[in-house]
Amino acid sequence: MNKQAPEILLYTPAIALEQFLNRRWQKVITSAFLIAGVSSVAGYTYSTYIAPSELAGTFLGIGAISVSFLISVSLLRFFHNAFYYRGFGTNEREAIGTTYEVARIFYNANDDVTGAFARSPQGYETLTRLGLTDKDIETFFLRDRTKLSVGALPLPDNQYITFRDLGLVLFETDVVYKNTLVEAGVTAEIYFNTLSWVTRRYYAYKNEKRWWSKERLSNLTSIGREWSYGTAYLLNRFSRAIANNSIFSNLINDNAYASEKVEEIEIILARSRESNVMLVGEPGVGKMDILLRVAERIKRKVSHPNLNDRRFIVLDTDRILAQFDSKQELERTFLTMLNQAERAGNVILVIENIAGFIKAGESIAVDIVALIEPYLGAQDLNIVFTETPNNYHHEIETLSVMQKIETVYVEPSSLLGTERLLQDIVRNYEIKYQTVLTYPGLQAITIDADRYVPTGVMPDKAIDLMVEIMGAAGQAGATHVTEDFVQSYVRQKTGIPVGPIEDTEREMLLGLEDKLHERVVGQEAAITAISSAMRRARAGIQDADRPMGSFLFLGPTGVGKTETAKALASVFFGSENAMLRIDMSEFSGFDALERLLGNSHTSGIISDMMQEHQYAVLLLDEFEKATQGVHDLFLQILDEGRFTDARGNIVNMRNTIVIATSNAGSQFIIRAVQNNQNLTDIKEEIIREIIKDGVYRPELINRFDGVILFEPLGHTEQKTVAGYLMKELQDRMRAKGYNLDFSDDITKMVAEEGYNPEFGARPMRRVIQDHIEEAVARKIIAGSLKKGETIRLSAADITTQK
Amino acid sequence: MQWLLILPGYFLWHYTLAFRDIWHLWMNAFWTINRVFSIPLLLQTLFSPWKRIIETDGKKFDLEDWAGRKLVNLMSRLVGAMVRMSVIVTGLVSMLATFILGLCLYMFWVVAPVVIAILFMSGVYLLF
Numbered sequence: 001m002n003k004q005a006p007e008i009l010l011y012t013p014a015i016a017l018e019q020f021l022n023r024r025w026q027k028v029i030t031s032a033f034l035i036a037g038v039s040s041v042a043g044y045t046y047s048t049y050i051a052p053s054e055l056a057g058t059f060l061g062i063g064a065i066s067v068s069f070l071i072s073v074s075l076l077r078f079f080h081n082a083f084y085y086r087g088f089g090t091n092e093r094e095a096i097g098t099t100y101e102v103a104r105i106f107y108n109a110n111d112d113v114t115g116a117f118a119r120s121p122q123g124y125e126t127l128t129r130l131g132l133t134d135k136d137i138e139t140f141f142l143r144d145r146t147k148l149s150v151g152a153l154p155l156p157d158n159q160y161i162t163f164r165d166l167g168l169v170l171f172e173t174d175v176v177y178k179n180t181l182v183e184a185g186v187t188a189e190i191y192f193n194t195l196s197w198v199t200r201r202y203y204a205y206k207n208e209k210r211w212w213s214k215e216r217l218s219n220l221t222s223i224g225r226e227w228s229y230g231t232a233y234l235l236n237r238f239s240r241a242i243a244n245n246s247i248f249s250n251l252i253n254d255n256a257y258a259s260e261k262v263e264e265i266e267i268i269l270a271r272s273r274e275s276n277v278m279l280v281g282e283p284g285v286g287k288m289d290i291l292l293r294v295a296e297r298i299k300r301k302v303s304h305p306n307l308n309d310r311r312f313i314v315l316d317t318d319r320i321l322a323q324f325d326s327k328q329e330l331e332r333t334f335l336t337m338l339n340q341a342e343r344a345g346n347v348i349l350v351i352e353n354i355a356g357f358i359k360a361g362e363s364i365a366v367d368i369v370a371l372i373e374p375y376l377g378a379q380d381l382n383i384v385f386t387e388t389p390n391n392y393h394h395e396i397e398t399l400s401v402m403q404k405i406e407t408v409y410v411e412p413s414s415l416l417g418t419e420r421l422l423q424d425i426v427r428n429y430e431i432k433y434q435t436v437l438t439y440p441g442l443q444a445i446t447i448d449a450d451r452y453v454p455t456g457v458m459p460d461k462a463i464d465l466m467v468e469i470m471g472a473a474g475q476a477g478a479t480h481v482t483e484d485f486v487q488s489y490v491r492q493k494t495g496i497p498v499g500p501i502e503d504t505e506r507e508m509l510l511g512l513e514d515k516l517h518e519r520v521v522g523q524e525a526a527i528t529a530i531s532s533a534m535r536r537a538r539a540g541i542q543d544a545d546r547p548m549g550s551f552l553f554l555g556p557t558g559v560g561k562t563e564t565a566k567a568l569a570s571v572f573f574g575s576e577n578a579m580l581r582i583d584m585s586e587f588s589g590f591d592a593l594e595r596l597l598g599n600s601h602t603s604g605i606i607s608d609m610m611q612e613h614q615y616a617v618l619l620l621d622e623f624e625k626a627t628q629g630v631h632d633l634f635l636q637i638l639d640e641g642r643f644t645d646a647r648g649n650i651v652n653m654r655n656t657i658v659i660a661t662s663n664a665g666s667q668f669i670i671r672a673v674q675n676n677q678n679l680t681d682i683k684e685e686i687i688r689e690i691i692k693d694g695v696y697r698p699e700l701i702n703r704f705d706g707v708i709l710f711e712p713l714g715h716t717e718q719k720t721v722a723g724y725l726m727k728e729l730q731d732r733m734r735a736k737g738y739n740l741d742f743s744d745d746i747t748k749m750v751a752e753e754g755y756n757p758e759f760g761a762r763p764m765r766r767v768i769q770d771h772i773e774e775a776v777a778r779k780i781i782a783g784s785l786k787k788g789e790t791i792r793l794s795a796a797d798i799t800t801q802k
Numbered sequence: 803m804q805w806l807l808i809l810p811g812y813f814l815w816h817y818t819l820a821f822r823d824i825w826h827l828w829m830n831a832f833w834t835i836n837r838v839f840s841i842p843l844l845l846q847t848l849f850s851p852w853k854r855i856i857e858t859d860g861k862k863f864d865l866e867d868w869a870g871r872k873l874v875n876l877m878s879r880l881v882g883a884m885v886r887m888s889v890i891v892t893g894l895v896s897m898l899a900t901f902i903l904g905l906c907l908y909m910f911w912v913v914a915p916v917v918i919a920i921l922f923m924s925g926v927y928l929l930f
Contacts, residue, residue: 013811016804061928068921075914079812082823212827217834224840224889227882228847230854343854 433474555710558760
């Protein structure tokens, strides 16, 4: 018997009351009796003093009865609230006990706690958010299972049991329940996060209703606090109050990251001097939301005591600049504003995008920085600036006044933080679109927004994606937004094959080797290594924070390295155009990095490429010729799957396959093949040699998913390549209206003439061009060949230099 | 039959825990009034200039100007004190009212079941 079981007794009368008359009806009935009572009194007054009649007694009687009921129901509601909110404030909590919700589940348990849990509003919501349908839940009830009684439940001792605690205990104890969830794809982590979500949601709901709590009452505006401070009249005309937006109003108190930043800002503002803040973060990371939270905390008096009564005023720089466009006017106005703000004694002035304001000032020869500087040391004035990282680094960081301003960086929110945020704001959209967002769906939105939405930062882009998806689900009439729904939406929107692998793709992945071999001759080991890496990536077991695949292709020229990359692009991404190529020999100069990453005026080559096609093969030809700096850049890309360009934009490369090709080590490979050595056996040795020669550093080589050795082509392969090339010529001629028929000895000749160990199969095209195409051209020009006719070629028709 | 438990459970609460619950609400009410009317702050700054409106002395001394400024500053302080006083008094009156209402609530609470019964029965009597 656990210690919490007796709790039911305590709650029983209140729960019985709720089941007899639920809270909504309690409210309705109260209102009804109130109306009846007031009307009766009005009726009584009328029939006694205004138009005396015999009805007075009747009105009085109805009134008395109504009031007696009104009092009764009100007392019962008070009674019910006392238990409904019991233990709600932590300071009112007993050491051992349960919340009302848990007690209600126990009350309804009838020796089947899991059943009562699943049927309770919170339990049902949890299961729904886990992605279970009503049918799944029904099936669970029908399963053969051992039912748990309340007393037998192994509840933790000496603890206050919340809905979440109960859910966890059931997951651990009730095997059938756990299996049902596991079969539906629910992991322990998903289960825990979903339970937490539902618990928090009910907590917030109750908190909203409990208007008489100190926490809620403290939101009332105090009278007279402002009277001891001055009014910044001019400033008030060109400013706005710090705005409430949808994100903040739902940010909850336990968002750890935001709390940390809030605290950091409060500490700086509370200093006696030079208490100014520069908030640096991408647009959309929630800079103003954090300030708004500071404002809220100041209002609730839970912030630093030095900040009591301070108020945020956001300067409307656009309006100031629009209205005062001459140097004198702008200087005078701005100074007056700053003066008033200081005189007021309780102002925290917020100037957004300060770099823009400074620039606009410069354009009419106003030195904004010089105007602000004297006020940065003021005791009764705090100034908070905001700026994006890029502008900050380029325009602001080096200013000498920065010594009086403390910089606080606001990073994009983490995946978990974003998940929390979405959980808190999704309810409005659920109501609007009549659909329920499941937890796996929410997780998918967060991850997909992070991975596949190239522009914007978290949590902004996740919120946008969520709003879009909820709208789409509403239109499609979907009752639940599941992981599949999210992924198919993202797939449709971005063209990126996220989510469950479909049949055609499955076939493609399983037969990837064959597909690649349709275009690449030989190179068995290379093709196998690449194919398995690609399968790992699509199965989702690969590290998500790195590019989709990364390979270093080593080997002599003309053996199929580029062709393999092309084949991969065409098989995997549907088109040869999905191969982006950068000739790294062009990036050997001092400006190499700047050209790749851009500068403050122009964007970089690689960032441009990635903005357009991130789902692509990026081929880095002759990688060894690039500078050390470029190698370091790719070291980071291979490690993190992204980089920051010169403008401070984070560029995502996690959906890109990076292939670097290199001739380094070719001599070893050729020699090894000539000596009939197996390449796999001497791979390590070759890599060691390359490192020893200083071509690549070991840490760079180790970052690649695979170092793939391409071997020189053997005789059979040479002939196959020649065959392919001849077939291409045949196709080209057919397109022009001629049929080409050639004998086997031609292919053999092309292979022999066109192959050399140094350039591989590359000269074959030249041989075909110089001899075969030449011969054909002669015939066409001489008029001996007409459209529709067939030309037959054999080795005898061809003259070579040999 | 669980609903039979409602009334005994209710009465047990009504004459035991409810007194503590009312006490909490009562104290919350005092706390809120004190906060809304900011009585301690207004007392501390009772004679501070109204919204910090003061005239500062100029560089050159001029008796007339000086007297004028002193007068303005005095006015600012007096206006401030008057307005603050009125708020403080309103606050104190609210507190007193809350105190009396609380006492009344306690007294009513004890006899509430009887009041309900009397109201109901007199209603029935008046009607029939």
